[in-house]
Amino acid sequence: MKAINQNSYKKALKWIVKILKKKNIKFNILGGLAAYAYGSKRMLVDIDLAMKNKDFQKILPDVKNYIIEMPHYLNQKNWQGYYMGIKYNSIKIEVGGADGDSMLNSRTKKWQKLGDILSRKPVFKKVFGLSLPLIPKKELIAYKEKLMREVDIIDLRNIGEKNIKPQIKAIVFDIGGVMASENNLVDHYIPLCKSLKINKKKFFEIRNKYINKFAKGEKSGRKLITIFSKRLNIPYKKFLQNWIKYKRKSIKKNFELERIIRDLKKKEYRVASLSNAIDIHYKLGKEKGLYNVFNFNILSFKEGFSKPDIRIYKLLLNKLKMPAKEVIFIDDYQICLDGAKKLGINTILFRNNKQLVKDMEKLGVKTR
Numbered sequence: 001m002k003a004i005n006q007n008s009y010k011k012a013l014k015w016i017v018k019i020l021k022k023k024n025i026k027f028n029i030l031g032g033l034a035a036y037a038y039g040s041k042r043m044l045v046d047i048d049l050a051m052k053n054k055d056f057q058k059i060l061p062d063v064k065n066y067i068i069e070m071p072h073y074l075n076q077k078n079w080q081g082y083y084m085g086i087k088y089n090s091i092k093i094e095v096g097g098a099d100g101d102s103m104l105n106s107r108t109k110k111w112q113k114l115g116d117i118l119s120r121k122p123v124f125k126k127v128f129g130l131s132l133p134l135i136p137k138k139e140l141i142a143y144k145e146k147l148m149r150e151v152d153i154i155d156l157r158n159i160g161e162k163n164i165k166p167q168i169k170a171i172v173f174d175i176g177g178v179m180a181s182e183n184n185l186v187d188h189y190i191p192l193c194k195s196l197k198i199n200k201k202k203f204f205e206i207r208n209k210y211i212n213k214f215a216k217g218e219k220s221g222r223k224l225i226t227i228f229s230k231r232l233n234i235p236y237k238k239f240l241q242n243w244i245k246y247k248r249k250s251i252k253k254n255f256e257l258e259r260i261i262r263d264l265k266k267k268e269y270r271v272a273s274l275s276n277a278i279d280i281h282y283k284l285g286k287e288k289g290l291y292n293v294f295n296f297n298i299l300s301f302k303e304g305f306s307k308p309d310i311r312i313y314k315l316l317l318n319k320l321k322m323p324a325k326e327v328i329f330i331d332d333y334q335i336c337l338d339g340a341k342k343l344g345i346n347t348i349l350f351r352n353n354k355q356l357v358k359d360m361e362k363l364g365v366k367t368r
Contacts, residue, residue, distance in 0.1 A: 005090070009044050010128045012091035016047065017130055019062045027051040027133065028098070028122050032151065034134045035144070037125045040158035042151070046092040050135075053082045053097040068092075078104040078147060080111070106167060108149045109268050114143075125268045168346070168365050169326040171264060172316060175275035177332035178350045179258070179290050180251050185249035195242055198232055206231050217301035221280035247281060253288050256353050260367065261293045265368055274316055274329065275299045276306040276336075307331070308339025317343065328363060330356065 013033070019026050029037070032046030056071040069085030082097030101114045122133035135143070137159070144152035148167045173179055177217055182188070189207070193200050208227055215223045225243060229236040261271050273294045277285070279301050291297045300306035307313075317324060324344035331337050335348040348359045357367050 003249035006044065009047075009091050012088045013047055013128060014094060014130060015088055016049070016063075016086070016093050017132070018294070019059055021053070023055070023058050023062075025051055025055045025058060028120075029127075029132045030143075030153065031094075033127070033132075034140050035155035035159055035234065037127045037134050038137050038140065038159045038227065040155040042154050042158065046094055048094050048096070050096045050101075053099055056082070056084055056095070056097075064086075067081045078106070078149075079335065081114075085235075098228070101142070103146060103301065105146045109249040112146065121280075135318070154319065164341065167326055168269070168328055169322055170320050170328070171261075171360070171365065172272045172274050172327060172329045173257075173261070173294075174331040174333075174336065174350070175273050175277065175285060175290055178289055178330060179254055180285060180288070181254050182250045182252060184250060188246045192242055192246045195246070196232075196234055196239065198234070202232065203228075211278075212306065214307045215276045215300045217279070217304055220312065221278040221301075224278065225280075244284065248284050248287070251284060251288050253290060254353070257356070258293050260353065264365070265293075265295075269365070270295050270320060270322075272316070272320070274307070274312065276300040305326045307333075307336040310339055310342055313340050313343050313345060317345075328365070 026049050029048070031046075032040070032042070032044055033047055036042075036044055060067075060071075062221060063086050065086045066086050067084065068087045069083065071082065071084045074081060074083035079096075079101070080103075081101030084095040084365055086093040086095065102111045103114060104110070105112050120136055120139060123133055123136050124131050126132075134140075141156060141159070144156050153167075176182055176184070188198070189203065189313075192198070193203050210224055210227060213219065214221060222240070225240045228234070228243075229239045232239070264271055271294050271297075273291060276297070277299050282299055282301065285291065296319060298312065298319065300312065303312060303315060305311045313329070317327065320327060325346070328346045328348060329337065329340040330348045330350050331340075332350045334349055337349060342346050346363055347365075348356060350356055360367055
C-alpha cells in the first residue's frame with residue numbers, strides 16, 4: 001500500500017465535508033475512514049462516502065475542477081453502483097450512490113443489494129476535528145465480512161473482530177482413510193497374508209521398502225506385485241488376484257462424506273482430492289466412485305512425488321490458483337498435514353465425519 005501524506009488527507013476530508021454541509025447534503029462515511037473512526041489504525045488512503053444519487057449534481061459546481069470521473073454507473077469486479085471520482089490535494093475521494101448499489105459477496109460469489117445506506121441512523125464520531133456521520137459499526141463489519149479483501153481483514157481485526165476466520169475457497173481431501181474408510185492392515189494385508197500363508201514380518205519388510213517408490217510412480221503397481229511374487233516365491237498371477245481381491249474388499253466408500261462434499265460444491269467451494277496411491281489401487285478406487293465428486297484429483301503416482309513432499313502441495317496450490325490461506329487440506333495422517341502447513345495451508349486431522357464438520361466450521365466453512 002503506497003504511503004500518502006496524512007496532512008493532505010485531513011485537508012481533503014475537511015474540504016469535501018465543508019461542501020456537503022454547505023449544500024445540506026445528507027451523507028455517510030464508509031470504508032477505511034469509518035473503520036479508522038472505530039479504532040482501525042492502518043494508513044488512510046482514500047475517502048469513501050455515500051449520498052443520494054440525485055445529490056451528485058448539487059456538488060458539481062464546487063468540485064468540477066477536481067473531478068477525475070464524472071457521475072456514472074460504475075461496474076467493478078466487486079461493486080456496482082452510481083459513482084463519482086474526485087481528487088483533491090492528491091487524495092482520492094470516492095463518492096458512491098446510496099440507493100441501488102450492489103456488492104459481490106466473496107464467499108457466495110453472488111451480487112447483493114446494499115439497500116438505502118442513508119436510511120440507517122448514522123453514528124457520529126469526531127475525526128480530525130470534524131463530527132462525521134458514520135455507517136453503524138455493526139453494518140460496517142457485515143459489509144467488510146462480505147468483501148473480505150486484505151484491507152477488510154485488517155480493519156475487522158483492528159476494530160475488535162479478533163476471531164476473523166480465513167476466507168476459505170477450496171477444501172482438499174485425502175482418499176484412503178478419509179473418502180474411503182479403509183483399514184489396509186486389518187482388511188487388506190492380514191487377510192492377504194493369511195490366504196497365501198505368507199510370513200507377515202517378511203511381507204511388511206518388502207512392503208515398507210518399496211511402497212513409497214511405487215506411490216511416486218517410479219514403477220507400475222504390477223512391478224510391485226512382481227517383486228512380492230519373487231521374494232515370497234508365490235506365482236505372480238495368484239498373488240495379483242489375491243492382492244486385488246482383498247484390496248477391493250477393504251475399500252468402503254464414505255457415503256456420508258460424499259454428501260457433505262456435494263453440499264460444499266453447491267455452496268461454490270472448490271473441492272479436490274490429494275492422495276498417495278499406486279496405479280492399481282487408483283483403478284480400484286475409481287471402480288468404487290471415490291473420485292467422481294471432486295473438481296479434480298491429484299495422485300502421487302502420476303505426479304512423481306508423494307505426501308509429505310512439499311512439491312505436491314505447491315502443485316495443489318498451482319492447480320487451485322489461490323493462496324494457501326484460502327485452502328483447507330484434510331488427511332488422517334499428521335505427517336501429511338505437516339507438509340501442507342509449511343506452505344501456510346489450513347489443515348484438519350480427520351477422525352470422523354462429525355468431527356470434520358465441526359473443524360471446518362471453526363475455519364469459517366459453511367457446511368449447512
